[in-house]
Amino acid sequence: MKALVLHGKNDLRYETDYPDPTPAPGEVLLRMTYSSICQTDIEVWQHDPFGLFARGGGPRIQGHEAAGVVAELGEGVSTLQVGDRVAVENVRTCGTCFFCRKGRSTLCENGRNFGFSDNGGLAEFGVWPESLCIKLPESMSNEEAPLSEPTSVAVHAVMNSDVHVGDTAVVIGCGVVGLATLQVLQAAGARVIAIDTRAQSLELASKLGAAETLNVGDVDPAEVLPGLTNGYGPDVIIETAGADRTALNAVQWVRRGGRAVIVGFASTPQEILLSRTVGGEKTVMGSSAAGVGDYHRAVNLIASGKVNVKPLISAKVPLERGIPDGFERMLQPNKDVFRILVGNG
Numbered sequence: 427m428k429a430l431v432l433h434g435k436n437d438l439r440y441e442t443d444y445p446d447p448t449p450a451p452g453e454v455l456l457r458m459t460y461s462s463i464c465q466t467d468i469e470v471w472q473h474d475p476f477g478l479f480a481r482g483g484g485p486r487i488q489g490h491e492a493a494g495v496v497a498e499l500g501e502g503v504s505t506l507q508v509g510d511r512v513a514v515e516n517v518r519t520c521g522t523c524f525f526c527r528k529g530r531s532t533l534c535e536n537g538r539n540f541g542f543s544d545n546g547g548l549a550e551f552g553v554w555p556e557s558l559c560i561k562l563p564e565s566m567s568n569e570e571a572p573l574s575e576p577t578s579v580a581v582h583a584v585m586n587s588d589v590h591v592g593d594t595a596v597v598i599g600c601g602v603v604g605l606a607t608l609q610v611l612q613a614a615g616a617r618v619i620a621i622d623t624r625a626q627s628l629e630l631a632s633k634l635g636a637a638e639t640l641n642v643g644d645v646d647p648a649e650v651l652p653g654l655t656n657g658y659g660p661d662v663i664i665e666t667a668g669a670d671r672t673a674l675n676a677v678q679w680v681r682r683g684g685r686a687v688i689v690g691f692a693s694t695p696q697e698i699l700l701s702r703t704v705g706g707e708k709t710v711m712g713s714s715a716a717g718v719g720d721y722h723r724a725v726n727l728i729a730s731g732k733v734n735v736k737p738l739i740s741a742k743v744p745l746e747r748g749i750p751d752g753f754e755r756m757l758q759p760n761k762d763v764f765r766i767l768v769g770n771g
């Protein structure tokens with residue numbers, strides 16, 4: 427089959443004779459429709475941050491934000507039929523480790539992942555368990571389906587934020603996860619203030635319903651936020667930027683008794699006077715990937731129109747053009763793209 431195969435750091439190749447996969451018992455064979463590529467795919471391609479190749483891992487097909495059509499059923503599959511359109515829930519937890527047994531599947535110690543540990547969606551075909559292939563509602567297109575993955579990350583963060591109807595929430599960072607988070611917060615009944623450095627992203631945040639947008643190039647949110655929140659600061663802040671000081675800002679700007687949820691990964695240390703969070707009874711928590719049920723919620727939110735992912739799709743390119751028009755375009759500085767869909771539909 428045709429596939430984009432990563433052979434090592436900075437060595438991504440388009441191949442036409444990669445072996446077709448066969449579904450194991452409980453798995454289905456998917457004819458992949460589209461996968462969207464995100465910054466994590468670019469990081470893995472350029473830097474191998476998870477150490478896949480450093481540990482001697484073999485060639486891998488990327489594409490963790492993926493969708494397809496069921497082409498063949500493995501032994502014992504009973505809930506899907508050939509021809510069903512599905513989104514791929516990419517995290518495959520073990521169900522038996524310490525954390526899975528505690529109900530904390532995002533902390534699974536033996537987790538596998540479509541597009542990282544296992545071959546993903548940037549190919550003609552893929553295999554994955556039937557229980558992790560979510561049938562698409564009629565109203566959801568194959569193009570929207572891969573965006574269920576970043577939306578599930580947003581759902582997980584919003585669930586972790588414990589936001590309430592009528593709360594004021596802030597989203598720091600208006601990339602794809604941030605703009606999905608904005609909309610999930612709105613679906614949960616919150617008024618949302620969006621913060622970013624890019625005018626283009628803030629314009630889109632406004633179109634998607636943000637009550638206010640703040641460009642940190644123009645204003646200091648620390649000064650402006652109290653005026654927008656009855657003098658106290660936002661009830662909830664969800665940080666998705668992963669920039670140098672943004673996690674710190676989330677903790678600083680949230681009101682006393684509020685909750686800061688950190689989604690972005692920053693590699694630089696960010697110092698905080700912990701006694702302020704103690705005195706202010708602030709909650710700070712990390713939110714990673716998505717837990718059980720979050721992916722179904724994401725699909726429902728997109729299918730019902732409560733989360734609009736269409737403006738987050740910047741381009742659609744066929745598999746054979748995935749490297750020059752997808753991966754290499756994502757590398758350019760000041761890239762004017764949110765997600766690029768790769769696949770042949």
Ligand SMILES: [Zn+2]
Nearest residue numbers: 464465466491
């Ligand atoms: Zn991603």
Ligand SMILES: [Zn+2]
Nearest residue numbers: 520523526534
């Ligand atoms: Zn586990």
